Amino acid sequence: MTILNELRGFRNFPELDILIQSLVDNEGSSMAAILDLKYHLERTNYRVLGNGLYGITFQPPTRNYVIKIYIRDSGYDAATRIMKKNQHDPHIPKIIWGPATVNHQRDIKAIVLEQLLPLKSEAIRDTIHYLRYGFDKIEYHDFKLDLVSAERKIFSNFKSDPASGEIGMQFFKDIWPTLHKFYSKDRSLYFDLHPGNFMQRPDGTVVVTDPLV
Numbered sequence: 001m002t003i004l005n006e007l008r009g010f011r012n013f014p015e016l017d018i019l020i021q022s023l024v025d026n027e028g029s030s031m032a033a034i035l036d037l038k039y040h041l042e043r044t045n046y047r048v049l050g051n052g053l054y055g056i057t058f059q060p061p062t063r064n065y066v067i068k069i070y071i072r073d074s075g076y077d078a079a080t081r082i083m084k085k086n087q088h089d090p091h092i093p094k095i096i097w098g099p100a101t102v103n104h105q106r107d108i109k110a111i112v113l114e115q116l117l118p119l120k121s122e123a124i125r126d127t128i129h130y131l132r133y134g135f136d137k138i139e140y141h142d143f144k145l146d147l148v149s150a151e152r153k154i155f156s157n158f159k160s161d162p163a164s165g166e167i168g169m170q171f172f173k174d175i176w177p178t179l180h181k182f183y184s185k186d187r188s189l190y191f192d193l194h195p196g197n198f199m200q201r202p203d204g205t206v207v208v209t210d211p212l213v
Contacts, residue, residue, distance in 0.1 A: 033108065034069060050196075064115050065096055072107035075189055075212035080111055082182055090205050091178040116199035116207055124206060125195045127168035131179075132193040171206060182211045189213070 038051050047059040055070030070076045080099045083092050098111035119125055182191070192213040200206050 033103075034071070037069060059115065066113050066115055068111050068113065069102070070109055070111075072101065072109050075192065076210055077109065078189055079182060079210065079212045080109075086178075086181055089178055089181070091175055091207055092181075093207050093209055114201075116201060116209070119195055119198055119200055119206065120204075121167060121171075123167035124171045124198075127171050128193060128195050128198055130168075131172070131175075132191075175206065175208065178208055179211065182208070 034051075034054075034056055038048060038056050041048050041056070041058050045061045047061070049057045049059060049066060051057070054074040055068055055076055057066055057068045059066045068076070077099075080095075083095060084099070086092050087095060093116065094114040096112040096114065099109050100111075102108055102110045179191070179193075189212050191211055193211060197208065197210040198206055199209050
């Protein structure tokens with residue numbers, strides 16, 4: 001039993017009707033259904049923004065929002081629960097609708113999010129690379145450290161890199177409290193920090209879009 005009828009009644013997103021029906025009609029696994037959806041979108045005028053084993057993000061034509069279809073109990077599923085609770089955080093994507101299960105049989109969910117832009121700042125991209133490697137050193141108790149101690153631990157080996165410049169350091173200080181919200185004691189989840197999982201708004205605010213795997 002799906003909530004397809006509920007989606008059909010949600011007039012702001014009529015394109016979900018066709019897309020969710022394709023998931024319902026697919027007789028394969030959840031991953032196969034999402035892969036088939038990707039092929040379907042690529043043959044239409046929908047813009048595929050990103051895809052992986054557990055989900056696909058796309059933008060309907062002439063719309064100013066994006067839709068993500070993903071498998072429940074994935075890292076992204078865990079991230080959306082945190083996003084939902086922290087919509088006041090400027091570094092978390094604004095949720096327009098969802099998340100909601102759209103196919104219970106295959107545990108597939110959907111969420112509608114604000115449209116964002118690619119990162120422009122090379123200094124911030126460099127800093128994210130250092131965060132990615134620096135977080136290999138981070139243990140749970142480190143999230144109780146003050147910001148200065150955390151900064152010292154993550155960047156201790158990268159003092160000569162441009163990421164330690166003023167822009168990069170300010171970004172780190174801004175984003176640290178947001179990343180703290182995504183940290184979990186669940187050892188099946190890990191940070192997946194790379195520039196592709198960060199975007200920005202037109203005003204330049206950096207947003208973390210898919211931080212867990």
